[in-house]
Amino acid sequence: MNSPALTQFFDGHNDALLRLFKRTGDNATRAFIDGEAKGQLDLPKAVEGGFAGGLFAIFVPSPKRESAPPIAPAPDAAPVPDTAPGSPMPPPPDLATAQAATWAMASILIRIEREAGGRVRICRSVDDIRRSMEAKAVAAVLHIEGAEAIDSEFETLDVLHQAGLRSLGPVWSRPNVFGHGVPFRCPSSPDTGPGLTDLGKELVRVCNRLKILIDLSHLNEKGFWDVAELSDAPLVATHSNSHALSPHSRNLTDRQLAAIRESSGMVGVNFAVSFLRPDGRQDRDTPIELILDHVEHLVGQLGEDGVGFGSDFDGAMIPKGLGNAAGLPALVNAMQARNYGSPLIEKLCHRNWLGVLERTWG
Numbered sequence: 001m002n003s004p005a006l007t008q009f010f011d012g013h014n015d016a017l018l019r020l021f022k023r024t025g026d027n028a029t030r031a032f033i034d035g036e037a038k039g040q041l042d043l044p045k046a047v048e049g050g051f052a053g054g055l056f057a058i059f060v061p062s063p064k065r066e067s068a069p070p071i072a073p074a075p076d077a078a079p080v081p082d083t084a085p086g087s088p089m090p091p092p093p094d095l096a097t098a099q100a101a102t103w104a105m106a107s108i109l110i111r112i113e114r115e116a117g118g119r120v121r122i123c124r125s126v127d128d129i130r131r132s133m134e135a136k137a138v139a140a141v142l143h144i145e146g147a148e149a150i151d152s153e154f155e156t157l158d159v160l161h162q163a164g165l166r167s168l169g170p171v172w173s174r175p176n177v178f179g180h181g182v183p184f185r186c187p188s189s190p191d192t193g194p195g196l197t198d199l200g201k202e203l204v205r206v207c208n209r210l211k212i213l214i215d216l217s218h219l220n221e222k223g224f225w226d227v228a229e230l231s232d233a234p235l236v237a238t239h240s241n242s243h244a245l246s247p248h249s250r251n252l253t254d255r256q257l258a259a260i261r262e263s264s265g266m267v268g269v270n271f272a273v274s275f276l277r278p279d280g281r282q283d284r285d286t287p288i289e290l291i292l293d294h295v296e297h298l299v300g301q302l303g304e305d306g307v308g309f310g311s312d313f314d315g316a317m318i319p320k321g322l323g324n325a326a327g328l329p330a331l332v333n334a335m336q337a338r339n340y341g342s343p344l345i346e347k348l349c350h351r352n353w354l355g356v357l358e359r360t361w362g
Helices: 016-021 028-034 043-049 095-115 126-134 155-163 198-210 221-230 254-262 289-302 325-337 342-361
Strands: 009-014 051-058 120-122 138-145 165-169 266-269 307-309
Touching (some): 009 266, 009 307, 009 342, 016 051, 016 095, 028 095, 043 051, 043 325, 095 120, 095 138, 095 155, 126 138, 138 155, 155 165, 254 289, 266 342, 289 307, 289 325, 307 342, 325 342
Parallel strands (some): 120 138, 138 165, 266 307
């Protein structure tokens, strides 16, 4: 008897390139293609779970500093800084360091495509994504999380766009020359400081001209409203949740969600347990049903066409019942248990992402 076809997932955010970049003395390309026990996303796990593609983030780690705050443990994931109220965010890397790391991570993805025998494809358009999904290849879109590698003349952005960059978050949760990220605090409002700088506002205009998606996920509230005022593209938060359900500074208020809906934008629900839970705790025993609580609140605010998933694989602690990309069918089972119909499940899992990318990229 044939097993039922897996639901295809297109995902708004993963940090697999960072995990591979941080390996020492190993072949990062083969580690992704052949798979390994550690990590939440690689090619075998993607095939097993129906992970059909997504935005592959380039994130440049912060430089080490003295008296750094402790690191919250996140098994099989990149650590997240513990930034309780009053603890400063790490400084951004300098331009040369950020550019070197960005080229290295972009190269990892390019080499994966070259060596994967057609099973991974870098996609620059929605047609590319659709063709890749039809061929059962992982559709990888190059994304930057924190624009520290972008120079003030935007020359690097031109080169990265030509290489396949189609999505960019101006900031991670640390400040940089473009704006101020929102720190990791719960409970906290996302209104935590200044918004975009003048250079950050120009970055928004340049991204609009190049049809690069602007990711709102790590911007604080003032930065969010700066983008909303300036951008002519749909407003998109690739991996954020509902502040009404989890009062974490990284999550979005209903007022922000109303602006996203008005722009025909979208939110990818983040699997990070600290952004799902009302108490913001790091706890792997968090039930995956909380993911669907956020889905349902966001659908109520944004409509069925405005919600998808932004897993944060390899960048966060996620519920034990999901585990990694191979566990995505458990999320489908949970949706079916709540009587989500097949059309809604397909929208949430990939169709809505393709729709908002088409509206953004043209």
